[in-house]
Amino acid sequence: MKRKILSTIVALAVAFTCLGDMSVNAATPEAISEPVISGDNGQMEFLEISEEEVAVEEVPETRLNATDREYADEQFTVSEEGVPYSQRDTVPNTDPNYAYLAQNDVVYQGAIETEKEFRWYAFEIKEKSKITILLQMVETLDADLIMFSLDTETSTLNAINGSAAGGAGVTEYYANVLEPGIYYFTVTGYEGTGQFAFAFFQSSLDANYEVNDTSATATSVALDSSYMGIIDSPFDVDYYKLSVERAYIMNYSITSTNGYSMLLAGKSGDNAGIFKVADGSGNMLIMPGTYYFAVLSQDDKYSVTSTYNINFRTVYTLAADSSANLIGICSEAGIVFQTNSAGSVYYVNGNPININYSYSNSSSNSGGSQSYNISITDRSDVYVYLLDDVPAPSVIYYRNSTRPAMNVGSKAALELTFYSQNEFYNVHCRCTGAYAENNLWKEFKAVTVIIDPATGRLIDIEQFNYFYDFAQGSNSLSFTRPYSDLKLYKYGN
Numbered sequence: 001m002k003r004k005i006l007s008t009i010v011a012l013a014v015a016f017t018c019l020g021d022m023s024v025n026a027a028t029p030e031a032i033s034e035p036v037i038s039g040d041n042g043q044m045e046f047l048e049i050s051e052e053e054v055a056v057e058e059v060p061e062t063r064l065n066a067t068d069r070e071y072a073d074e075q076f077t078v079s080e081e082g083v084p085y086s087q088r089d090t091v092p093n094t095d096p097n098y099a100y101l102a103q104n105d106v107v108y109q110g111a112i113e114t115e116k117e118f119r120w121y122a123f124e125i126k127e128k129s130k131i132t133i134l135l136q137m138v139e140t141l142d143a144d145l146i147m148f149s150l151d152t153e154t155s156t157l158n159a160i161n162g163s164a165a166g167g168a169g170v171t172e173y174y175a176n177v178l179e180p181g182i183y184y185f186t187v188t189g190y191e192g193t194g195q196f197a198f199a200f201f202q203s204s205l206d207a208n209y210e211v212n213d214t215s216a217t218a219t220s221v222a223l224d225s226s227y228m229g230i231i232d233s234p235f236d237v238d239y240y241k242l243s244v245e246r247a248y249i250m251n252y253s254i255t256s257t258n259g260y261s262m263l264l265a266g267k268s269g270d271n272a273g274i275f276k277v278a279d280g281s282g283n284m285l286i287m288p289g290t291y292y293f294a295v296l297s298q299d300d301k302y303s304v305t306s307t308y309n310i311n312f313r314t315v316y317t318l319a320a321d322s323s324a325n326l327i328g329i330c331s332e333a334g335i336v337f338q339t340n341s342a343g344s345v346y347y348v349n350g351n352p353i354n355i356n357y358s359y360s361n362s363s364s365n366s367g368g369s370q371s372y373n374i375s376i377t378d379r380s381d382v383y384v385y386l387l388d389d390v391p392a393p394s395v396i397y398y399r400n401s402t403r404p405a406m407n408v409g410s411k412a413a414l415e416l417t418f419y420s421q422n423e424f425y426n427v428h429c430r431c432t433g434a435y436a437e438n439n440l441w442k443e444f445k446a447v448t449v450i451i452d453p454a455t456g457r458l459i460d461i462e463q464f465n466y467f468y469d470f471a472q473g474s475n476s477l478s479f480t481r482p483y484s485d486l487k488l489y490k491y492g493n
Contacts, residue, residue, distance in 0.1 A: 049285050049327075054274040057263040059237060059294040061214045062173045066165035069144075069190070076157040078150065078184075093120045096148075096157060096184055104202040104304065112141055112189035112196065119187040125180055125202065130210040132175045132201040132233050135187060139169035141194035143187050147174065150182040157184055168192055173235075175211045203232035203304040212239050215266050215292045223250060226311045229295060231260055231302045238295040239265065240310065246350070247318040249277065249329070249336065250286050252293070256308035258301045266292035271322065281331075283315050319347035330395040332483045333412035335453045337393045343384035348414050351456030354378065355418060355449055357405055368433020374466055376447060376458075377424045385417040385446070394481070398450055398459060401477040403467045405458040412483070413459055414451040421445065427466050438471045450479070 078096050093100045093110075099120035102108065110119050125131075135145050146162035163172040168191065187196055206229040212219040218239035221227055229238050254262040264274065272289025295308060316329065316336035324345050328337035338347040346353045357376040363369070384393070398413040418424075423443035431438040448463040460477060467475040 050276045050278055052275070054264055054276065054284065056267060057265055057294070059263060059265045059296065061237075062235065063165065064173055064175050064211065064213055064217070065161060065163050066172070067162070068166040069164050076148065076184075077155050078157065079155065094118060096120045096122075099184055102185075102200045104200065107197060107199045109195065109197045110187060112143055112187070112193050115189055115191065115193060117189045117193075120184060121186070121200075122182065122184045123200075123202070124182045125178060125204075127204050128177065128179055128207045129202050129204040130175065130177050130207050130232065131183075132203075132236065133163075133172075133185070133198055134233075134235060135163070135172040135174070135196060135198040137169060137171075137196040138194035140192045141189065141196060142166070142168040142170070142191040143172070143196055144190050145172045145174050145198075146186045146188055147176065148184040148186075149178075150184060152182065164190070175213055177207050177210050199233070201233040201236075201304075203230055205230050205304065205307060206238075209238070213237055215239050215241075215294075218292055221310075221312060223248065223312050223314045226309055228307050228309050230304060230307050231258070231295070231297050232304050234297070234300045234302050236296075236302060240293045240295070241290060242293065242312060243290045244286055245288055246320040247288060247322075248286050248314050249283050249316040249318065249327075251281075251283050251313045251315055252311065253282075253313075254295065254308055254310045256306075258297065258303060258306050258308070259299065260295055260297050260301075260308045262293055262295050262310055264291065265294035285327075288320075317350040319350050319352070321345060321347065328393050330412075330483055333395045333397075333453075335395050335412055335414055337414055337416075339384050344380070346384050346416070348451055348456050349453045351454070353414075353416070353451055353456045355382075355447075355451075355458050357458055357461065359405075368431065368435045370435050370438065371430040372466075373426070373428040375426050376449075376461070378418075379420070379424055381422060382418050382420045382424050385419050395483045396450065396479045397482050399478040399480065401460045401468075402475045403465075404460045406452065406455075406460075408452055408459055412453065413479075414453055415448065415462065416451060417446060417448045419446040425464075427464070429466060429471075440466065440470060 076096050091098050094117060099122035102121045102123045112119065133145060135143065137143050144162060144164040147160050148157040149160050150157055161176060163174040165172055187198065209219045209227065209229060211217055213236065218241035221240045221242050223244065227240065231238065252262070254260060267289055269289025271287045272291065273287045274291070275285040277283040277285060295310060318327070318336065319338050323340045324338040324347055326339050326341060336349055339345060355376050355378045359372060359374045362371045394415040396413055396415050399410050423445055425444040425447045427440055427442050429438060429440045444464060447461060449461050450459040451457070452459050462477065463469065465477065467473070468477050
């Protein structure tokens with residue numbers, strides 16, 4: 001573990017251990033000198049986020065409900081009963097009153113024997129459902145598929161949509177979500193004659209997300225959400241669209257008893273890209289952009305009852321600053337630190353870090369006087385301490401302190417050292433009489449502080465701290481180092 005120590009601030013050096021407690025006590029005036037930053041022998045592990053993006057897979061998209069030509073709105077009616085006629089091979093289904101019943105997961109065969117002929121089929125659904133029909137035909141036939149809803153009060157069939165792609169032998173693919181009711185559809189001969197076959201599928205479990213069989217109709221999803229779906233036919237593909245406005249360390253996954261896959265099927269945005277984190281965790285760096293994921297079966301398995309679940313989980317929220325491309329992660333503590341290679345910009349859990357600090361107080365009595373003016377100024381020439389171009393933050397468990405800059409409960413916190421070529425940390429304390437030993441007037445070019453990951457604000461000053469390292473009294477700062485090494489990652493240029 002790489003640490004930084006203001007080694008000459010305190011004459012009596014305190015040994016920092018990964019698991020040991022830390023308490024800071026007062027030092028003598030003679031011990032105060034210019035801070036010198038040094039590192040111990042423990043070098044942080046430097047891991048790079050892969051420069052190679054997660055590849056966009058080619059997932060074939062079916063042209064849904066193509067309507068190259070419009071259906072001529074001819075009126076059709078059925079008997080008052082409104083109940084589809086059961087299938088009988090001896091009765092031709094050229095009339096809607098003699099429609100054949102279409103049942104789930106069944107392949108039907110038929111023929112257009114005369115040009116412009118209608119072949120009728122019907123079905124009833126009790127709950128909102130996705131209906132999928134794949135119609136294929138011989139090369140001598142150009143047929144369309146037209147869907148009708150039944151008005152049970154008037155026994156009228158109303159055309160609602162369909163698939164009417166032009167060209168003999170061209171496959172028609174129909175997919176739509178329908179409300180409960182009775183429906184009819186036709187295989188209509190547009191030009192030519194010949195045999196046809198269609199597969200009929202009905203499903204209801206994920207009807208609220210359908211139809212999402214193309215990227216254009218993808219279901220919008222959000223981070224930190226899970227979604228359930230089904231693959232209801234051998235040619236069903238479910239698309240999901242995820243849009244992010246800032247960078248995240250995230251994880252996406254699918255669980256399925258049928259072995260379905262979730263693939264990155266597309267992306268958009270100038271900086272869009274997903275990169276693997278090289279630590280074996282399965283985590284990804286996702287940049288701002290829009291992404292399309294496809295869930296599909298790669299071995300033709302499908303089921304209207306066997307569900308899959310997909311999950312998009314935020315591991316860490318990153319700053320919306322593309323220049324902060326060095327990332328330090330302590331998964332045990334739930335802390336992510338970001339900076340650039342110069343150490344001039346810095347964030348924790350996506351929050352800008354603010355080390356500005358000011359404390360002023362004056363008092364006097366018969367025994368003497370005390371005047372305190374302690375400040376840290378976060379200027380453009382103040383940097384996070386870097387060693388060999390590698391940032392050197394640490395993660396501690398902050399317990400408590402008697403003079404914090406901000407009161408927080410016991411929690412994991414970020415430990416950082418800042419430095420500058422010019423003084424930016426002032427300790428101006430004038431004390432007289434009985435308090436003369438607390439007199440100190442110094443300016444520093446370095447300081448080690450403790451940062452709250454939830455806000456980016458200063459919890460307390462660790463080294464040099466006037467009240468803990470120098471002034472007399474019962475003041476104390478307590479923390480431990482229970483965490484393993486902070487792992488570092490880099491992305492971008």
